[in-house]
Each structure stands twice: as C-alpha cells, then as structure tokens.
Amino acid sequence: MDFTSSSPWPTGAAPGLDKVTYSSPALTDSRWTMAALGLVLITLILYRAVFGDAKAKFSPSHLFNSYLINPIIQRHKAWKFLLDGPGIIQAGYDQSNDKPFEILSPDTRHIFITNPSQLAEMDAASTPGNALSLYAASQRALQPMYTMHRFGWYDVPPEGLGYVRALRTLLTNHLPNLLPELGGMMGRKFEELRSQGDEMVDGERRSRVARMIVKMVVLANARSIFSEELAKNDEFVEAALTYIEQLVICAEIIRLVPSWLAPIVGRLVGRRNAAQRVLYNTLMPIAQRRCEERELASQGQQVPKHNDCFQWIMESSTAKTPRTAVGLVHELMAIWFASVHPTAITITIAIHDLCLHPEYLEPLRMEISESYADFERTGQGLPLLDSFIKESARLNPVESISTRRCAVRPFSFADGTSLAVGDWACTPVASILRSARFYEDPLVFSGFRFAPADALNQKSNPGGTDETKVPRQANPSKLVDVDSAFYMWGSGRQTCPGRYYASALAKVILAHIIANFDVKLVDPDASRTWTYRSSRIPREDTMVVFTPLETTC
Numbered sequence: 001m002d003f004t005s006s007s008p009w010p011t012g013a014a015p016g017l018d019k020v021t022y023s024s025p026a027l028t029d030s031r032w033t034m035a036a037l038g039l040v041l042i043t044l045i046l047y048r049a050v051f052g053d054a055k056a057k058f059s060p061s062h063l064f065n066s067y068l069i070n071p072i073i074q075r076h077k078a079w080k081f082l083l084d085g086p087g088i089i090q091a092g093y094d095q096s097n098d099k100p101f102e103i104l105s106p107d108t109r110h111i112f113i114t115n116p117s118q119l120a121e122m123d124a125a126s127t128p129g130n131a132l133s134l135y136a137a138s139q140r141a142l143q144p145m146y147t148m149h150r151f152g153w154y155d156v157p158p159e160g161l162g163y164v165r166a167l168r169t170l171l172t173n174h175l176p177n178l179l180p181e182l183g184g185m186m187g188r189k190f191e192e193l194r195s196q197g198d199e200m201v202d203g204e205r206r207s208r209v210a211r212m213i214v215k216m217v218v219l220a221n222a223r224s225i226f227s228e229e230l231a232k233n234d235e236f237v238e239a240a241l242t243y244i245e246q247l248v249i250c251a252e253i254i255r256l257v258p259s260w261l262a263p264i265v266g267r268l269v270g271r272r273n274a275a276q277r278v279l280y281n282t283l284m285p286i287a288q289r290r291c292e293e294r295e296l297a298s299q300g301q302q303v304p305k306h307n308d309c310f311q312w313i314m315e316s317s318t319a320k321t322p323r324t325a326v327g328l329v330h331e332l333m334a335i336w337f338a339s340v341h342p343t344a345i346t347i348t349i350a351i352h353d354l355c356l357h358p359e360y361l362e363p364l365r366m367e368i369s370e371s372y373a374d375f376e377r378t379g380q381g382l383p384l385l386d387s388f389i390k391e392s393a394r395l396n397p398v399e400s401i402s403t404r405r406c407a408v409r410p411f412s413f414a415d416g417t418s419l420a421v422g423d424w425a426c427t428p429v430a431s432i433l434r435s436a437r438f439y440e441d442p443l444v445f446s447g448f449r450f451a452p453a454d455a456l457n458q459k460s461n462p463g464g465t466d467e468t469k470v471p472r473q474a475n476p477s478k479l480v481d482v483d484s485a486f487y488m489w490g491s492g493r494q495t496c497p498g499r500y501y502a503s504a505l506a507k508v509i510l511a512h513i514i515a516n517f518d519v520k521l522v523d524p525d526a527s528r529t530w531t532y533r534s535s536r537i538p539r540e541d542t543m544v545v546f547t548p549l550e551t552t553c
C-alpha cells in the first residue's frame with residue numbers, strides 16, 4: 001500500500017499490510033494512528049450525515065415518542081376540543097396572523113380560514129360537484145342516514161335543494177302576512193309559560209328562560225315552516241322538539257365511534273330516535289297529498305292553493321325530476337333542524353343581555369311603541385332592536401365555527417394549504433366577532449353599535465351615556481347583513497337562507513317582552529352558558545324574572 005498516493009486513505013485492501021514498505025518505523029506508527037483516527041472521524045461524519053436521521057428515527061426514544069406519546073398528545077388535544085372548542089379555536093386564531101390554522105377534533109381536521117380572498121377560493125370550490133361541500137359537512141355533523149329517516153343529504157340533485165329559494169325568497173316575502181299572526185301567537189304562548197313559572201320565591205315568579213324561548217320558537221316555526229294546522233297539534237309540536245334533541249345526541253354518538261362501527265351504532269341509536277318517525281309519519285301524508293295535487297294541476301284540474309313551505313319547496317325545486325313526497329319530507333326535516341336552536345339561543349342570549357344592560361330598555365321601548373306597527377306590516381325596521389340583537393350575538397354567538405365545507409376531493413388553496421378528503425375548511429366566527437381588527441373596544445357591549453345615525457337621537461342614548469365614548473361601527477349594518485367582520489350566517493353562495501325569518505322572529509319575541517315586562521336575572525353572576533364542541537349553549541337552570549309593566553306599550 002502506498003501512502004504517498006494522493007488518496008487520503010488506503011486504496012488497497014488491508015490484507016496487503018505485510019507488503020507495505022515503511023520509510024521509518026516511528027513515522028509509520030504515527031501515520032497509522034493519524035490515518036486510523038481520520039478514518040474513524042470521517043466514518044462517523046459520513047454515518048451521521050447519511051444515517052443520522054434514520055438512527056434517530058429508529059432510536060427507542062424516538063419510536064416511543066412517535067408511536068405512543070405524540071399520538072396520545074394529539075388525540076388528547078382532539079378530544080379536549082369537545083369540551084373547550086371555543087377556547088382552542090381562539091388560541092389558534094390569536095397565533096394565526098391571518099394565515100390558515102389547523103385544529104383537530106376527534107373525527108375532523110379543521111382548517112380555519114380568515115382571509116377574505118381565501119374565503120372567496122372556498123366559495124368558488126363549493127359549487128355543485130366541486131371539491132368542497134356544505135352538504136357533506138352537514139352529513140358528517142348530523143348523520144341524517146340514521147337521524148333523519150334515511151335522508152341521504154349528499155345525494156341531493158346537483159342543482160341543489162328546493163329549500164333555499166323557499167326560505168330565502170318565498171318565506172321572506174311572506175313575512176308581512178305571517179308577522180301579525182306570529183305576534184299574537186307568541187304573546188299568548190309567553191303568557192302561558194310565564195304564568196306557569198318554574199319557581200315561585202318570595203312572591204317572585206322565576207322562569208327557566210332557555211326552555212321557555214325554545215318552546216316559543218318551536219311553536220312559531222311549526223306555524224311558519226309546516227302549517228297552521230300542525231302548529232295546533234300539541235303532540236306533533238312536542239315530538240318536533242324531541243326530534244331535534246334526540247338527533248343531536250344520536251349524531252354525536254355515531255360521530256364518536258370508529259367509522260367502521262358507525263353503520264351498526266347508527267342503526268341502533270337511530271331506532272331509539274322515535275320522534276323522527278312521528279315527524280316523518282305526520283309529514284308524509286301531507287306531502288303525498290301535495291304531490292297528487294301537483295299531478296292533478298298538471299292535468300288542468302282545480303286544486304287548493306297553499307302558502308306554506310311544503311308548497312314553496314315543491315315550486316322551488318330545480319331538479320329536472322319533480323320532488324317526490326319522500327324528498328319533500330326530508331328537506332322539511334332538514335330545515336326544521338336548522339331553524340330551531342340557533343334562533344332560540346340567539347333570543348335567549350339577547351334576553352340575558354337585556355337583564356345585564358337594563359339602560360337599553362327605555363330607548364328600545366320608545367322605538368317599539370313608535371315603529372312596531374310598521375315592522376309588522378313590512379317585515380323590516382326597528383333598527384335599534386336590530387342592532388341590540390346583533391351586538392348580543394356578536395359577543396356570544398351560538399357557534400364558534402361557520403361556513404363549514406367538507407372536502408369531497410383533495411383540495412389546495414393558492415398558498416398551498418391543503419385538505420384531504422374528509423377535512424373541513426371553515427371560519428373562526430366567534431374569534432372574528434371579538435377581534436379588535438374589526439371592532440373598536442371589541443369586548444365592550446355597545447347595544448347600538450350597528451345602528452344607523454338617523455335612528456340614534458337623544459332618546460336612544462341609553463342611560464345618558466357620553467355618545468363620544470360609545471364604540472360604534474363606522475358603517476351601520478343590519479343583523480341579516482354578511483361581511484368579512486360578520487360571518488354569523490355563514491358566507492358566500494350558501495349563506496343562511498332563513499336569516500330574514502330568524503331576525504324577524506327574534507324581533508317579534510323580544511319586542512313583546514321589552515314592551516310589556518321588566519327583566520331581571522335571578523343570579524347575574526352565575527355562569528349562563530356551557531360549551532360543547534364549537535357551540536355555546538344557554539344553561540337550562542338560568543332563571544329570569546319577568547315583571548309586567550303597569551302600563552304596556
């Protein structure tokens with residue numbers, strides 16, 4: 001072996017050692033030592049460079065962390081979402097700097113979007129047959145195959161559902177006919193529930209406000225969505241509320257079991273949801289009769305004229321084949337679910353806020369006494385009450401997530417953020433609503449923050465507050481408006497079609513209470529809501545005292 005070669009290490013094989021010629025023994029020893037050290041060092045460097053990662057990957061501690069500890073931490077975080085969804089989303093939003101951020105729940109990977117241009121990308125990808133779908137998200141959340149009498153929500157015709165036009169256009173246009181009747185109905189129901197009271201303490205009648213309001217909303221919606229006849233059927237109205245409550249519990253159980261077990265568990269828990277059968281079996285004969293009437297009308301025969309959601313959905317159906325009775329009932333069951341709880345919760349929270357900010361009662365009473373008749377006639381107006389409800393919902397929205405779109409095919413945003421099939425893109429609505437980027441003094445309750453200047457005058461100055469110190473939005477807006485600071489109704493082409501009705505019903509109920517009662521929370525310091533997943537739900541045990549005014553408006 002020739003160490004004089006230019007090669008830094010021996011180029012020959014070790015067995016040739018005896019053939020090596022040395023220039024001097026001492027020099028040879030030190031060269032050997034140096035060479036051996038160099039060899040070890042270089043081998044180590046190379047080994048680390050080439051296999052360093054792999055070694056780390058296969059080290060016991062790495063394997064332990066990767067395959068046991070990290071998955072446990074991730075799963076723990078995902079399950080924690082069930083109990084602290086709003087808090088976890090808020091923490092994600094605070095660190096996001098307007099960039100998409102990821103949050104896991106036990107069954108879903110959420111990618112939260114805040115940037116309006118990315119929301120536009122989301123909306124563009126939500127057209128029928130495209131990669132993102134609200135229906136697929138609803139299918140996951142509600143498990144309608146098992147909870148809505150085998151409704152295959154995602155199998156809807158590509159043109160969409162008839163309910164959107166039925167609600168957004170026809171129900172909204174019908175409001176002036178509906179509101180006077182709803183006003184009377186809500187007044188009577190409120191009095192019935194209040195006079196029953198849930199507790200009587202020291203001559204004070206206390207009411208569990210959340211339960212009271214949900215019963216009122218159920219009655220109003222039964223009238224508006226189904227019919228006058230069904231709204232008078234107490235057994236049906238009771239089952240219609242039970243249906244929603246059982247649906248939420250059943251869907252949650254199915255979501256939390258592994259997907260391979262879902263069909264078995266779904267069938268089992270679905271069987272226990274008896275109210276869905278009551279609803280289905282009551283609605284079905286009406287739907288069949290309407291389909292027969294459609295048939296007769298197409299043959300030129302005279303048929304009765306109806307003004308209700310059955311009829312509007314049939315007439316709004318964009319599918320080439322006309323809606324079947326089963327399809328009609330399924331759409332009604334879906335609307336029914338969507339219509340009750342968000343509306344009832346929004347109204348309940350607004351009542352909490354009336355109790356906490358009684359200085360708003362007087363200006364609101366004045367507006368109601370001057371303008372309620374106009375509102376009832378047109379379905380529009382009452383800008384101060386509108387703003388009060390909007391501010392209440394801004395600080396305590398029903399949901400911390402909005403605009404849910406589930407990927408039915410892999411999808412990537414322009415910035416590279418990607419969704420696998422089953423992942424959800426969505427907005428952190430509650431965090432946006434409380435963000436200083438969009439609202440001055442975001443955590444301060446300012447009941448007339450959104451009201452137009454002409455609605456505000458001396459009389460509407462609650463408690464004589466200094467006008468210059470009250471945070472207001474630069475541009476007034478209505479409760480039903482949607483913009484980049486207010487996604488309570490979702491956004492884009494699938495924004496809530498029931499929002500005009502929901503806003504009008506909230507005004508009917510709140511105007512009745514404000515005009516006729518003083519309100520007081522029995523325990524203003526007690527916690528009033530609890531959270532599950534991303535929803536904020538009023539506590540059932542929150543008590544309010546409604547004291548009749550001596551003279552009513």
Ligand code: HEM
Binds near residue numbers: 335487
């Ligand atoms: C305060 C009450 C309400 C709130 C906060 C609310 C909120 C929402 C939200 C966030 C969405 C999803 C929109 C999106 O993803 O872009 C939605 C959809 C929907 N809402 Fe509402 N909603 C309310 C009341 C109602 C009422 C009263 C009805 C029926 C009369 C209704 C019917 C619907 C329907 C049918 C959809 C699905 C729309 C579609 O498939 O395109 N909602 N709502």
